[in-house]
Amino acid sequence: MTQDLRLAIAAELSRSRSRTALLTGAVDDDDLTRQHSPLMSPLVWxxxxxxxxxxxWLVRDVGGRDPVRGDIDELYDAFKHARRDRPALPLLNPAEARAYTAQVRDKVLDVLDRVRFDPAERLLDGGFAFGMIVQHEQQHAETMLATHQLRTGPPVLTASPAPAAETAMKDEILIEAGRFVMGTDTEPWALDNERPAHTVDVPAFWIDAAPVTNGDYLAFMDAGGYDDPRWWSERGWAHRQNANLQAPLHWIRDHNGWLRDRFGRIDTVRHDEPVVHVCYFEAEAYAAWAGKRLPTEPEWEKAARFDPATGRSRRYPWGDDPPGPRHANLGQRHLGPASAGAYPDGASPQGVHQLIGDVWEWTSSGFHPYPGFAAFPYREYSEVFFGGDYRVLRGGSFGTDPAACRGTFRNWDHPIRRQIFSGFRCARDAA
Known part of the structure; x- marks a missing residue:
């Protein structure tokens, strides 16, 4: 069993590094060191x-080895330098950065060969420390993918088209009132903010069967939604005016309608795809215009995980098996969301579709700890963000790797952010 775990971890480390190599190797050194947006770090950082x-974590802490480059820790401490300031730092150049990553990985694989996965040590139980690092690299891969979306110049990334719809969609699904188990105590690589499992009583509600599509969102735009303060919160309307929001990010108006720029390729906006690159305030305004609201985080998770037939919470909407190509649009397999109804095998027991993958979904909930939360293995992953000006997003996007996405996974960001692969679905009270 231990050897199986070693092999599985080695495979995940290799897979994550291959994606990093793809995203950093697709551009030249000038693009690697350039800051493509003040919201993002240079790719080389x-x-x-x-x-x-x-x-x-793995060489020094788990392995107890001497530092490889103890002199650069401060340069790459995300809490010490804001993204906008990182280009001015004396960063490793591309060749130095690649050599450093290779040297570290060689030592990590040696640590992996020798380490004992002691259940009494939380950092090693089930290979948690290695899983944390796999997820960290995949999270940065999604961040680098977002940087690619913001860069200018000819396209450098390719992928097969996302699949078309396979099934007709209902508009809404009723989720009955009742208690369910939210969070997890059993997922071996779950991060601290997903823990502990706890029971939540959720009143009955309706939730959209699929994320809001471009066609849905265009109806809001055509109805003057961006110009009518009735649909916007006070903060949302102020932001809409200050930022001059008129359409989702990367949409371009021409005489025939709306186009979108996706990784350097200009194409017509597809009406059947989930809308992406909208901020929380835009999602909130659309929901108000539609006579609905955004789901709370417990509502979203109950729709995604609760199985009424068994009364238990699943790992994923479709069950406990890991995500496959028939379940969800994850892992940069495609460079955009799939059509609504493209993954019938990934639907929840109650018939809610595409809760995992395609677009991160804004919820109305702020980012707070679960009852009984304990920071592990460090406060800066979650605890320092609790109670700030954040909204929780759930479900992952087409750029999220399966290793960093599950029914309990929680993401969070400021409500003005649009560079992330964010969309939404609506909900409403059953009454």
Whole structure:
């Protein structure tokens, strides 16, 4: 069993590094060191940062080895330098960053060969520390993918088209009132904010069977939704005016309608795809216009995990099996959301579709700890963000890797953010 775990971890480490290599190798050194948006780090910073975290946790902490590059820890500490300031730092150049990542990985694989997965040590139980680093690298891969979306120049990334719809969709699904278990105590690589499992009583509600599509959102735009303060919260309307929001990010108006720029390729906006690159305030305004609201985080998770037939919470909407190509649009397999109804095998028991993958879904909930929360293995992953000006997003996007996405996984961001692969679905009270 221990050897199986070693092999599984080695495979996940290799798979994550291959994706990092793809995203950093697709551009030249000038693009790697350039800051494509003040919201994002230069790609070369992300490259060395994932290696530095790997060194800190796996080489030094788990392995007890001497530092590989103890002199650069501060440069790659995400809490010490804001993204906008990172290009001015004396960062490793692309060649140095690649050499550093390779040197760290060699030492990590040696640690992996020798480590004992002691259940009495939380950092090693089930290979948690390795799983944390795999997820960290995959999270930065999604961040780097978002940076690619913001860069200018000819397209450099390719992928097969996302699948078309396979099934007709209902508009809404009723989720009956009742208690369910939210969070987890059993997922071996679950992060601290997903824990502990706890029972939540949720009143009955309706939830959209699929994420809001571009066609749905265009109806809101055509009805003057961006110009009518009735649909916007006070903060949302102020942001809409200050930022001059008129359409989702990366949409382009021409004489025939709306186009979108996706990783350097200009194409017509597809009406059947989930809308992406909208901020929380835009999602909130659409929901108000539609006579609905955004789901709370417990509502979203109950719709995604609760099985009425067994009364238990699943790992994923379709069951406990890991995500496959028939279940969800994950892992940068495609470079955009799939059509609504494209993954019938991934639906929940009650018939809610595409809760995992395609687009991160805004909820109305702020980011707070669960009852009994305990920071592990460090406060800066979750605890320092609790109670801030954040909204929780759930479900992952087409750029989220399966290793960093499950029914309990929680993401969070400021309500003005649009560079992330964010969309939403609506809900309403059953009454």
């Amino acid at each position: 992300d490259l060395a940062h994932v290696a530095n975290q790997e060194e800190l």
